[in-house]
Amino acid sequence: ENICEDIAGILHQLNISRCFVLGYSMGGRVATAFAATFPKRVRGLILVSSSPGLEQADIRESRVAADNRLADWIEEEGLVPFVDYWENLALFASQKVLSPEMKRRIRSERLSQNSHGLAM
Known part of the structure; x- marks a missing residue:
């Protein structure tokens, strides 16, 4: 949650209302969480070698x-x-x-x- 809030804060400071989010590996998990937390801020999501995490x-x-x-x-x-x-x-x-x-x-x-x- 903290990382997602930080990303949203950076986008706000840069006056970027919507963006494409790319995440690789663990960054893909962060990108997925950001898209789920702030869906109106995300134009598109690009995930490389990523998963939402281990369920069990x-x-x-x-x-x-x-x-x-x-x-x-x-x-x-x-x-x-x-x-x-x-x-x-x-x-x-x-x-x-x-x-x-x-x-x-x-x-x-x-x-x-x-x-x-x-x-x-």
């Missing part, structure tokens, strides 16, 4: 536990092992065909993050 409590709890384990691992092992792991997820398999320069730039951006921030 036991599945949500399992996901939270897995996320917490990953967060602990990131803080214990550091950024380089995490980026190595992340880059080898099936989700990013299509990036294997990118040019060496593009792969270097993407990796550099990933490595510019903060372990604690990612864990949070």
